[in-house]
Amino acid sequence: MCQQQLGQLQAELDRFDDVDVDLFAISPDSPEAHKELKEALGITYSFLSDPALDVLEHTNMVDNNQPKRGVSVLDENGSVIMNYEDDMFGMHMDETESNIIEALEEIE
Template sequence: MDADIYALSNDSPEEHKHLKEELGFTFPFLSDASMDVIEKADMKGESSSVRGYSVFDENGELIASEENDFWGEEIEQTAEKIKQALE
């Protein structure tokens, strides 16, 4: 799959660093305190970001988004949905 992967939330960079190290993720974690990108990704809750995934095309247009608290546990299904969105 030809895609860039990022974790995005309104958590602080310090919180991201701790979580990234704790879970052993290798992709970048991005902090969006203003929630501008989170809103564009359709992942904005009432006061924080929600869990799920969003897919943007090469022009920065949102082409798929799904709120899902279990995207990590359901990584195979999530990966398949992302692949379909990129086709």
Template structure:
């Protein structure tokens, strides 16, 4: 996970408050690594560990032995409705939020 992008997301989290959705950061990193990062950054959204690439592959976000940076929208039935690869989704938070709202 890119900590800089997650920090940008956290600092601009208010832009997503009007969306009726849960926000998660997902990667193949271990749960203990996620916990350390979450606590160090005081993130308010959840981190999920997917070392077997179950969700990552379903969202078509696998990049060999890691996941692509970006975001996906998964509906209430667990179906992936949209995925977007973008190494700078946090730096481009306004564009990211606009795409999410359009796809949501």
């Protein structure tokens, strides 16, 4: 996982305070590696370990058996509402926030 993007997301997390959304970072890394990274970066949102890439494949965020960096929005039933690849999603927070909110509005 890209530490810079995860850290930027943490720094901008308050953008989602008034939005009914659960944010996760997903990667094939182990829970232990996630715990170490969260502690090192001061991350407060959840990480999901997906070693078999099942969730990432479901969200179409895998290419040649490698996870893509980007954003996905799923509804409460796990249906994919929106996804897109963006290696710099944390640096593009205006766009990231806008895309997430727009996708959530489709669910309502």
